[in-house]
Amino acid sequence: MPTDAASPAPLVVSLPSASWVASVGEVPGAVLTVWDVTGTPPDAAPHVVVPPYLGLPPLTEVLAALPDLRVVQLLTNGYDGVAEQLPAHVALCNAAGVHDASTAELAVGLALAALRGLDDAARAMAAGDWAAARRPSLADRRALVLGWGGVGRQVAARLAPFEVAVTAVGSRAREQDGTRVHGPEELPALLPAHDLVVLACPLTEATRGLVDAAFLAAMPDGALLVNVARGPVVVTDALVAELTAGRLRAALDVTDPEPLPPGHPLWSAPGVLVTPHVGGGTSAFRPRAVALLREQLGRLASGAPPLNVVRPAG
DSSP: OOOOOOOOOOEEEEESSHHHHHHHOOOTTEEEEEOOSSSSOOSSOOSEEOOOSSSOOOOHHHHHTOTTOOEEEOSSSOOTTTGGGSOTTOEEEOOTTTSHHHHHHHHHHHHHHHHHTHHHHHHHHHTTOOOOOOOOOSTTOEEEEEOOSHHHHHHHHHHGGGTOEEEEEOSSOEEETTEEEEOGGGHHHHGGGOSEEEEOOOOOTTTTTOBOHHHHHHSOTTOEEEEOSOGGGBOHHHHHHHHHTTSOEEEESSOSSSSOOTTOHHHHOTTEEEOOSOSSOSTTHHHHHHHHHHHHHHHHHHTOOOSSEEEOOO
C-alpha cells in the first residue's frame, strides 16, 4: 500500500578519485561522489569524507564549510595532525587493519636485511665485490615490539616462525588474548634484555620523542632498532649519536625529518638502512582499504556506529 512516509535521505560520501568510487561500488543507502578535498566541494554536501591516501592537504577551512559532515575516514593508520583540523562535531576514523600485513612484513624484512647485511651485499654487487662475512641471524633474537595494536601483533606473528622471542609493550600493562603486554613504565628494565626493538606505535603526545638518549642507552651493544611507526617517535640526534659511535644499528622506514633531505647525517651514518616510508604502499593496500570502506559506509548508511574511531564527535 502506498505510504506518505519519506524515504531516509541517502548518506553522501566523497571519495578521493573516480577509481575509488568504481572500486567501492554500490553501497545500499549511500551515494558516492568524487572529491579530493581540494577546490569546490560536491553539489551534494558530503556526510562522510574520505581524503586521499597520500599528500593530505590542509583540511580546516574546507571541512568547516560542510554543514552536514559527520565522519572523516582516513586511508592511513596514522592520524597525527588530522584531528586538530576537524570541527568538534565530526568523528575521525583511521584505517586500522588495512596496512597491518604490509607494514609488518616490511618490519621483518628490514630486520632481516639489516642483520644479514643484504644492503651491504647489494652495494658490493656494483663493484663486483664478493664480500662474504659472518652476520647475526634473526633466529634467537630477543625482540621487544613497542606498540601492541594491529601492526605490532602482526609483526610478532611473523617473527615467531623465525624463532624469535617476542616481548609485547603497549600503552598500558594488560593481558590481551593470552599475551602479557607490558606498560611503557617497564621499558628501562626491559630494554637491556632485548637485542631487537621494533617500533609499531602511533604518534601521540606520549610517544613523541619516547626513543630518546636514555631509551637508546638502555639497549644493549649491537642491538637493532627498527622503526615502522612514525619518525618523531625517535629523537633523531640521539639515534645518530649512537649510530656514529657504532654501538647500535637501525633500520628505518620513517624518519624525522621526512622526507629525509640530501646531506642529512642519517644517510651516511654507519649501521643504518633507510626505506622511504613505504610500509603500507603495496598491492595489499587497495583490496583491504576497499573492504574497510564498504563495511564502514554500510554501517553508517544503516545508522550503526562507525568502526576505528580515533577521535569521537564532540
